[in-house]
Amino acid sequence: MAGADAVWTSESELLVRGTSFRLAPQRRFASSDELFCVVKPPDLVARYMDMVDELSPARIVELGILQGGSTALLALLADPEKLVAFELSPTRIEPLDRMLAAHGLTDVVVPCYGVDQADAATMRTVLDREFGDAPLDLVIDDASHEVEPTEASFNVLFPRLRPGGLYIIEDWAWAHVAFGAHRPGHEPLTTFVFEALATLPQPRGLVEDIHVDRHWAVIRRAAGEVDPAGGAYDVRRICHDRGRDLVVYLRDRAGAER
Numbered sequence: 001m002a003g004a005d006a007v008w009t010s011e012s013e014l015l016v017r018g019t020s021f022r023l024a025p026q027r028r029f030a031s032s033d034e035l036f037c038v039v040k041p042p043d044l045v046a047r048y049m050d051m052v053d054e055l056s057p058a059r060i061v062e063l064g065i066l067q068g069g070s071t072a073l074l075a076l077l078a079d080p081e082k083l084v085a086f087e088l089s090p091t092r093i094e095p096l097d098r099m100l101a102a103h104g105l106t107d108v109v110v111p112c113y114g115v116d117q118a119d120a121a122t123m124r125t126v127l128d129r130e131f132g133d134a135p136l137d138l139v140i141d142d143a144s145h146e147v148e149p150t151e152a153s154f155n156v157l158f159p160r161l162r163p164g165g166l167y168i169i170e171d172w173a174w175a176h177v178a179f180g181a182h183r184p185g186h187e188p189l190t191t192f193v194f195e196a197l198a199t200l201p202q203p204r205g206l207v208e209d210i211h212v213d214r215h216w217a218v219i220r221r222a223a224g225e226v227d228p229a230g231g232a233y234d235v236r237r238i239c240h241d242r243g244r245d246l247v248v249y250l251r252d253r254a255g256a257e258r
């Protein structure tokens with residue numbers, strides 16, 4: 001049980017197998033050996049614990065390492081066979097390296113720095129090397145929160161999930177809260193959620209269901225092959241004419257109202 005290893009030492013601090021985490025969605029800080037920074041609120045971390053208990057994910061991909069807190073926490077909670085994490089910044093998070101070494105996890109957790117989530121070729125090379133043909137159980141995208149890079153990595157990673165596997169998009173709602181005001185000119189990530197929704201009735205969409213709340217959108221992989229004819233998976237293409245028209249309409253309307 002993931003939660004069984006975790007002790008809440010305050011409303012926003014957790015101790016998991018001897019490693020301390022502060023859940024600091026607003027006040028980021030540099031992680032140290034003594035305390036890791038996790039950019040998530042406590043109620044979302046509690047949801048992650050429940051999800052890990054239910055899914056028992058063995059093969060995990062995370063997008064967005066930042067200070068290494070979420071990567072370290074996930075490794076300790078899920079005890080995976082393999083966790084590969086991608087981060088745009090080239091700067092290694094040394095406390096994460098030391099924590100992984102201390103827990104004997106250096107072969108299990110593979111942080112990949114300097115990789116853009118939109119760089120499909122590099123991601124595929126790393127995924128093939130680390131997972132081979134084995135399907136993924138869980139993907140967490142907490143990286144750019146921009147529509148096009150989010151789509152690009154979804155197209156690479158979603159088809160690699162096993163049926164029943166989960167693809168989590170964090171903070172999809174940033175445009176609809178105060179933070180959205182800091183990103184005028186950036187397309188709301190809501191567009192991506194609409195696109196994924198519009199693929200639901202399409203057999204090639206490979207989406208079983210989608211659960212959305214204020215923190216995340218959880219997209220469950222259905223059974224089925226990507227494309228028996230061998231075409232690449234492309235969420236925007238699959239969402240059908242009406243789905244595409246709707247997304248274009250919403251984009252145009254948002255642009256007109258700015």
Ligand SMILES: C[S@@+](CC[C@H](N)C(=O)[O-])C[C@H]1O[C@@H](n2cnc3c(N)ncnc32)[C@H](O)[C@@H]1O
Pocket residue numbers: 037038039040063064065066067068069070071086087088089115116117118142143144145149
């Ligand atoms: C919200 S933070 C991640 C927080 C971390 N998952 C946690 O919960 O503590 C987002 C991270 O994504 C990274 N990022 C931004 N754009 C990216 C991109 N295109 N590809 C990969 N990583 C990106 C940022 O550098 C940043 O470290």
